[in-house]
Amino acid sequence: MTKDPAARIVLKQEWGNYFLFGVESPALAGEAKPGQFLMVRVSDHIDPLLRRPLSIHARERNTLEIFFKIAGRGTALLARKKEEDRLDILGPLGAGFRLDAGLKGKAVFVVGGGRGIAPLYFLARELRTAGARVKVLYGGKSLPDLPLKQKFEKAGLDVACSTDDGSSGFHGLVTGLLQNETNKQNPAALFVCGPDPMMKKTAEIAAREKIPAQFSLESMMGCGFGACWGCVKRIRKGDDGAWRKICEDGPVFSGDEIVWEEEG
């Protein structure tokens, strides 16, 4: 966990409202694990005041990638940055996904909805390195919401897509695609990131099919490193559930830890 006040943008790609930046920062890249995130400063003054949490999308020796969708003013300002600009970044933060040794040789599904795909590229590659047989399920509203499909394919990952409007892949929600796939073959684990309703639905499927599942949650974050108690969700840890800090204890939790009812 460190602060790099001047991580250099070395790559910028964009697809409509989606952006991918490569940032050079040996300090941040060295420690990064899948499912961890960064707190990125989007303005050099008070507007917006807070940093923005963004997942680590990919990691090379000295560089990290972030992938984001414009959601409001902060991400819009970030999207205006150019190659060679510098970013002030805290990270890597959070505990990330737990990569079980037992997954070797096993089939696992990585399920991403919309911008929720961001942490799953790094994860999928690490899972494969760990010997798992990875299948990526990638859903979006429409074809333009699947800008990373080719990137996954290029990396030699097995990707199946879904779109709400049927413009690409399975016609329907990614949870429908997941249901189809689990009907064929139950994976040894699920790794999920996406909008709350999608994750909740996925958790139901996982519970029903008894598949261990990990979910990367989002919440409003004041600091990202455990100092503000702003980011809590109700999480069971052998108890009935307390307000636990997403940034520190998470952002990834297993399905049986998350108390979905209390959300939003």
Add this chain to the structure above:
Amino acid sequence: MTKDPAARIVLKQEWGNYFLFGVESPALAGEAKPGQFLMVRVSDHIDPLLRRPLSIHARERNTLEIFFKIAGRGTALLARKKEEDRLDILGPLGAGFRLDAGLKGKAVFVVGGGRGIAPLYFLARELRTAGARVKVLYGGKSLPDLPLKQKFEKAGLDVACSTDDGSSGFHGLVTGLLQNETNKQNPAALFVCGPDPMMKKTAEIAAREKIPAQFSLESMMGCGFGACWGCVKRIRKGDDGAWRKICEDGPVFSGDEIVWEEEG
């Protein structure tokens, strides 16, 4: 008086901390008179909140020029704009300099200190058009503070410079240069813009030598068009002096109207 939300920057020049922008805006340019100013929005959100007042430095048919020095965050943000960017501008504001018909054939001095030179280029050219014999006295701390010297010369205007450190022209304050020049020949009028102490000193010389003088004042401006009553200075108008709005009644006043003692 109008608002142009999208005046296009068509020219950008810079010399250290000094910047010159040409902005295309037929609406603003059409009405402009020397000594008037613009209220320029430097951010598209709340930081900084207020517009910044900048003099009209030059006017062509469809374009205006502004010339400014970085003084703080607002002008620093403005300096980052590039050609083809758009500026949200209100103007032209204020009453500007009074150009007496009686100046035809007469010698007049135009005296500028530092960024105070900004409104005087437009003025000097109009004075010349009106038939006056214009001498420009242009002072700065050091040679790099006189970036517009050549521009005045190129326009065929007679310029004498002063620098506090003697790096160019007269060695001393521009008021010293003025005193030298008035010792040679008393002009029919003085037109002055610069830091308060320089203007105050100039007013003393003008009063002593009985030269009618006009001064372009600065003050903190909330609106620039007479709505906030924030920009007042004590001004005599046949009375002992009331708090008068610089933006509306000024920013130019004659030496005998200004109550210098109450400044700052």
Add this chain to the structure above:
Amino acid sequence: MVDLSVDLGFLKLRNPVLAASGTFGYGLEFEPFMDLNSIGGFVVKGLYFGPREGNPPPRLVETAGGLINAIGLQGVGVEQFAEEILPRLRKYQTAIFVNVCGASDEEYIRAIEYLNRYEGIAAYELNISCPNVEKNGACPALNSGHTFSLVKLAKQASRLPIIAKLSPNVTDIVEIAKAAEEGGADGISLINTILAMAVDIETQRPKLTNIFGGLSGPAIKPIALRMVYQVVSAVKIPVIGMGGIMTGSDALEFLIVGAKAVEVGTANFIDPAATLRIVGEIEDFCRRNDVKKIAGLVGTLKV
């Protein structure tokens, strides 16, 4: 077509967007930038019975998302207003409110009695909350007793509706609002500016000659919204909300918590057509969300 009209009970407004006192001059300053008939109305700059000098400059400081002002109510006085300015405003079909000030209870009443004789004023907004005149920001609206008695006097003297403009610089805004209601106010407007200061660390002097000033602008919106929400549920008279409104979205927050109308202040300095733009943004929101009447959105906060 969205119906943007709102009914204050004592007055119908074309739409819920008014310009706030002290930020809209006497209205005329905005003629070059907008059609004054396009907004619900405006409140003219605070008027004492006689002309006022105001405070020595500097009178303004910019802060993070805010503006501190210590204008000190410089202005022409009711006579010059009524004789020279009001006639030029009568051509407008928009509601004109006069913000009435006084150095004493008597002066408020004198101003009201003088203005009573003129046509073209929709209501008086009783400015009992300006922090820039007395030492330490004192004003009648800091005290429920004084609020009650002054509103009562004003109401007795006035032939027009009285809107009491409240100060945020209090422990219990509800207590003051109730005092104004009991005093007979026809409506309440809030908030006036929050007492504030700033220091120049290089000169070690206050940035305002007056030392203190009133903070306005987006910085104060969350405080203003909270107070408006607290007040609407405690009084029966209509509440006009303000404080930091820059956009239609900001205005809608105030309407949703229960304000019947809003006033736009500091935004007018940055965008002289801000009120007009905000009307448009509210209309757009209504269209997008299939709201037929803006009045139906007032007080719909789900808690």
Add this chain to the structure above:
Amino acid sequence: MVDLSVDLGFLKLRNPVLAASGTFGYGLEFEPFMDLNSIGGFVVKGLYFGPREGNPPPRLVETAGGLINAIGLQGVGVEQFAEEILPRLRKYQTAIFVNVCGASDEEYIRAIEYLNRYEGIAAYELNISCPNVEKNGACPALNSGHTFSLVKLAKQASRLPIIAKLSPNVTDIVEIAKAAEEGGADGISLINTILAMAVDIETQRPKLTNIFGGLSGPAIKPIALRMVYQVVSAVKIPVIGMGGIMTGSDALEFLIVGAKAVEVGTANFIDPAATLRIVGEIEDFCRRNDVKKIAGLVGTLKV
């Protein structure tokens, strides 16, 4: 060398920069980012006698230059703090303050009496001003009588100095400060957050589940500075100023109006080494302006 030390009377600080309660966790969260010994000290997150659940999320809203929080003082309670966390803090040479909370007067006293037994605490900051626990933001510091009696009880129970942390949500901050002083407080810190709210216009719901929260950050600095200035001239005990401090320049404003030290809050979230940076910026200012001792700058405002 600039002498940055300041003397609170009951305690000497290496430098005048403290981290504010609730924004610095229990200190340990900041170890990766800075040396805790480099600042004057820090105030740990508010502690009740027992552990606290806090409020349901969402607990945070960003506003113009500000942050509204309704954490509701989630925390471990004094026992777990004293047994598990305090031992890990003892290695630091920096002043550690415990921010003491209570749902009743008795709970404050119980917490103090419990903590009295442990070494390593420099003073108690009595949090009588949190707006996020009771309905409508109620807290002891809204009332001078309650402030007086609670400070007095706390002082009697405590073996350590007591700093009373005041609320800005009052009409007369001086009255409350004086009550704290009369109650025996060794120092006063202010301001806690300002009661505020925000609304989501799409859902028509408050953005915070708690409806209200406390506003902090640069937006409130001008209000905080004004209150600190009002209080320093009215009490003899040292005043610790806070509210929106992001830079050394902000901190210097508070020192110049008379605060003996400052606390840095929200800034810690954005820049986890903010306190450290601010110490450096203060030192740079002193060097540039030939200030030999920062203590000599305290209260030098020229009015």
